[in-house]
Amino acid sequence: MEYFDFKDGIKLSRLGMGNMRLPMKPNSEEIDYEKSQEIIDYAMANGINYYDTAYVYSKGDSERFLGFAMKKYKRDSFYLATKWHYDANPNYKEVFQEQLKRLQTDYIDFYLIHCLTDSNMDKYIASGGIEFFMEMKRIGKIKYLGFSSHAGVETLKRFRDYTNWDFAQLQINYFDWMYSSTKEEYEILRERGIKTFVMEPVRGGRLASLNEDASRLLKASKPNFSIASWALRFVRGLDNVGVILSGMSSLEQIMDNVNTFNDDYCLNDSDKKLLFKACDIFHKSLSIPCTGCRYCLDDCPIEINIPAYLKLFNEYKISGYDALEDKDEIKTVGHPKDCISCGACMGLCPQKIKIPEILEELKNLLKE
Numbered sequence: 001m002e003y004f005d006f007k008d009g010i011k012l013s014r015l016g017m018g019n020m021r022l023p024m025k026p027n028s029e030e031i032d033y034e035k036s037q038e039i040i041d042y043a044m045a046n047g048i049n050y051y052d053t054a055y056v057y058s059k060g061d062s063e064r065f066l067g068f069a070m071k072k073y074k075r076d077s078f079y080l081a082t083k084w085h086y087d088a089n090p091n092y093k094e095v096f097q098e099q100l101k102r103l104q105t106d107y108i109d110f111y112l113i114h115c116l117t118d119s120n121m122d123k124y125i126a127s128g129g130i131e132f133f134m135e136m137k138r139i140g141k142i143k144y145l146g147f148s149s150h151a152g153v154e155t156l157k158r159f160r161d162y163t164n165w166d167f168a169q170l171q172i173n174y175f176d177w178m179y180s181s182t183k184e185e186y187e188i189l190r191e192r193g194i195k196t197f198v199m200e201p202v203r204g205g206r207l208a209s210l211n212e213d214a215s216r217l218l219k220a221s222k223p224n225f226s227i228a229s230w231a232l233r234f235v236r237g238l239d240n241v242g243v244i245l246s247g248m249s250s251l252e253q254i255m256d257n258v259n260t261f262n263d264d265y266c267l268n269d270s271d272k273k274l275l276f277k278a279c280d281i282f283h284k285s286l287s288i289p290c291t292g293c294r295y296c297l298d299d300c301p302i303e304i305n306i307p308a309y310l311k312l313f314n315e316y317k318i319s320g321y322d323a324l325e326d327k328d329e330i331k332t333v334g335h336p337k338d339c340i341s342c343g344a345c346m347g348l349c350p351q352k353i354k355i356p357e358i359l360e361e362l363k364n365l366l367k368e
C-alpha cells in the first residue's frame, strides 16, 4: 500500500475505504454486516488505514456498522472520518454526540462539514456549527477539521477562506476534470496548501466500464490494468491529492483497488493523453451532440427550451437519475410532455438530432 505524510507525523494510506456503498441484505435497506466485515477485514489486512463515513450514509447504519466492525482493531491502528450535514439535522451538538456513540469512540480523527453547495454555505456559516467543531478540535474530540464540497468555484473560494481548514474533500475524476470545473476547484485548494482528499474517483462506478471503443484503446496500451484502475491512477498522480476514497461494495472491487495501490506506476504524459482520448470517445458515445446553437427554437410552436432539455438528458446519461433533479431550474414555456412531434425543430438542427424522440424519452424519465 502507498502512504503519504499528512501532518504531525501521520501517514495515511492513499486508498481510503468509503463506507457509502456497503453490501446490503437482499431486498432490504439494511447493511449486510457479514459481507461488509469481510471487506473491512481485507482493507485492514492490506494496509488501508482511513475509513470514511457520514451521519446520513445508509440512514445512520454506515456509522453504526463501522463502530461495530472496527471494535476488534486497536483504536490507534486506523483513522475514522465522518461528517455533519446541516439539512439532515441542524443540531450539530446532538449529531456529534450520536456519532461518537454510533462509532463507539470518544474522538473522531477527521471531521468534515458535509456536502457544501452554493445553496447551503450561508446556513453552515450562520449555524455556529463550524465554531463548535473547532472547539471540539481544541479539546481533542476532533483531530482534524475539513469539509467536503460540491459547490461552485465562488462558493468554494469563500468557504475555503472562512477558517484554517486542515483538509478538504472534492469529487475528482478524469471525466469531471475534462468536462466540469473540477480542475479549477482543485487549484483553489492547492493555492492555499489545503490537502485535497478525493471522493468519486471512479464517478460512482461509472468509469469502471467504458464503451467498447474507449475500453479497447486503454486495454491495448495496458492489458493488465483494469478500466477502474486508470481512474484511480489519474487522481493518484495529482500532487495535492491525499487520500483517494473508493466506496467499495465487494471483495472483488477492493482487491482490484488494493492491487492498483500496491504498484507505484504513475500515468505518464502519453498515458494521460490516451486516457483523455478514451474519455472523449466515451463522452461522445453517451451524449447527444447538441452544440447549444438554439436554431431549433425559432419554429417550436410550444416554446420548449430544447437545448436545455438535451443538456439535462446528457447529464442523465452520464450521472444517472440524480441529474434529473435539475429539471426545475430550466427556464421554459413548454415541457417535454407538451411536444406535439411536429418535427419543425429537426429541420432547423444542423446536427440532425431526433429531438422529438429524445423529448419523448425524457417525458417518460421525468414521469410527466
Ligand code: SF4
Binding pocket: 299, 300, 301, 302, 303, 304, 306, 338, 339, 340, 341, 342, 343, 344, 345, 346, 355, 356, 359
Ligand atoms: S417536435 Fe416538439 S420540440 Fe420540435 S418543434 Fe415540434 S413541438 Fe417543438
Ligand code: SF4
Binding pocket: 289, 290, 291, 292, 293, 294, 295, 296, 297, 306, 307, 310, 348, 349, 350, 351, 352, 353, 355
Ligand atoms: S439546433 Fe440542434 S444543435 Fe442547435 S440547440 Fe437545437 S438541438 Fe442543439
